[in-house]
Amino acid sequence: METNFLPKNTFQNNFLKAETQFTTTYCLYDGEYLKDFKNILVYKISENQQAEIIDFLFSHNSPDVMRTIIYDNNLLPYRKYNDFPQLLIPVVNDITKLPFLIDWLISERNDRIEKFVSCNATNIDAYNLKQPDNKLPKIIFIINELFAVQKAPHFEKYITNLLLNNHRLGIYCLFFTKLDFHNLSIKSFLDLLYICDFPEVKKIIGIDPTPIDIPSNAIIHEMDKMDGITFEKFCLNLLIINGFENVQLTSETGDHGIDLLAEKDDITYAIQCKCYASSIGNAAIQQAHTGKSIYHRDIAVVMTNRYFTKQAIEEATALGVKLWDRDKLLSLSKKLNNGNSH
Numbered sequence: 001m002e003t004n005f006l007p008k009n010t011f012q013n014n015f016l017k018a019e020t021q022f023t024t025t026y027c028l029y030d031g032e033y034l035k036d037f038k039n040i041l042v043y044k045i046s047e048n049q050q051a052e053i054i055d056f057l058f059s060h061n062s063p064d065v066m067r068t069i070i071y072d073n074n075l076l077p078y079r080k081y082n083d084f085p086q087l088l089i090p091v092v093n094d095i096t097k098l099p100f101l102i103d104w105l106i107s108e109r110n111d112r113i114e115k116f117v118s119c120n121a122t123n124i125d126a127y128n129l130k131q132p133d134n135k136l137p138k139i140i141f142i143i144n145e146l147f148a149v150q151k152a153p154h155f156e157k158y159i160t161n162l163l164l165n166n167h168r169l170g171i172y173c174l175f176f177t178k179l180d181f182h183n184l185s186i187k188s189f190l191d192l193l194y195i196c197d198f199p200e201v202k203k204i205i206g207i208d209p210t211p212i213d214i215p216s217n218a219i220i221h222e223m224d225k226m227d228g229i230t231f232e233k234f235c236l237n238l239l240i241i242n243g244f245e246n247v248q249l250t251s252e253t254g255d256h257g258i259d260l261l262a263e264k265d266d267i268t269y270a271i272q273c274k275c276y277a278s279s280i281g282n283a284a285i286q287q288a289h290t291g292k293s294i295y296h297r298d299i300a301v302v303m304t305n306r307y308f309t310k311q312a313i314e315e316a317t318a319l320g321v322k323l324w325d326r327d328k329l330l331s332l333s334k335k336l337n338n339g340n341s342h
Helices: 008-016 024-029 047-060 079-083 095-118 124-130 155-163 198-205 216-224 228-241 282-294 310-319 326-338
Strands: 040-042 066-071 138-143 171-176 194-196 245-249 260-264 267-274 299-304 322-324
Touching: 040 198, 047 066, 047 198, 066 095, 079 245, 095 124, 095 138, 095 155, 095 171, 155 171, 194 198, 216 228, 216 326, 228 245, 228 260, 228 267, 228 326, 267 282, 282 299, 282 310, 299 326, 310 322, 322 326
Parallel strands: 040 171, 040 194, 066 138, 138 171, 267 299, 299 322
Antiparallel strands: 245 260, 260 267
């Protein structure tokens, strides 16, 4: 269904876009934490607790298996998620556009019904098993404060329509409120939501107080088998989950030896990513150093799944280029084990 705030083809291109980003968590546990998902209303939940839930979902589900649409009534808390490929469109904070978001989700639900009927599938998991080359991601529609939107025009009618049997089709609603749910005027669709508090929703989505430990050899194995583009995106995610901001890939052509740009603590970085089968020589150091100047960045970095030659280390020391080798990447990967995206 078309919207009047975003061209339909843009929405679909974002939905079908193949630029999948990987972390080792994705490779090992991708989609496992969505098996018991449902339509959920979480009450008396703070902004930090909301972020913990969303960070966990984003760090454990690749864009291949999960996409999200987020409505944030003031934009600020959720703005950081605009850099994540799991987002179908940038975070929406205009309440007049809320009906069009729900319209699109209902249209997507109806399209999926036709697909499921055509191959005799009763739910999204059965469909994806029957259509391995045309799998559908699960979609989670998130509203950060239900109280702020409950009186939007026709909201109850739209959302009730969406909630009816949408979970079988892989479309879910995740609503938050800082209030007790008894203070909400949404009686018409409360029966269609699983109502719980923060500790309970953590159990539903699989946040374990004892972090899953991804063995170092599993991380090394995943890194070493990546191609260049996948490794760049792996590095991008490592930076994001370690607190870097404004992380972005450069263009594939004319990148001047720089693959990633990032910022942290008011310091800007130009980063070259090298996924090789042998040690990295000094040519990469020279390229990163030159690229740093072209992109006007403070620090040049070379990230690799391997180690550096003695000559490369000497040149990096002389030029002030930081070397993040196999051990450094394993250290950064420790964040994968706690489910935090930032």
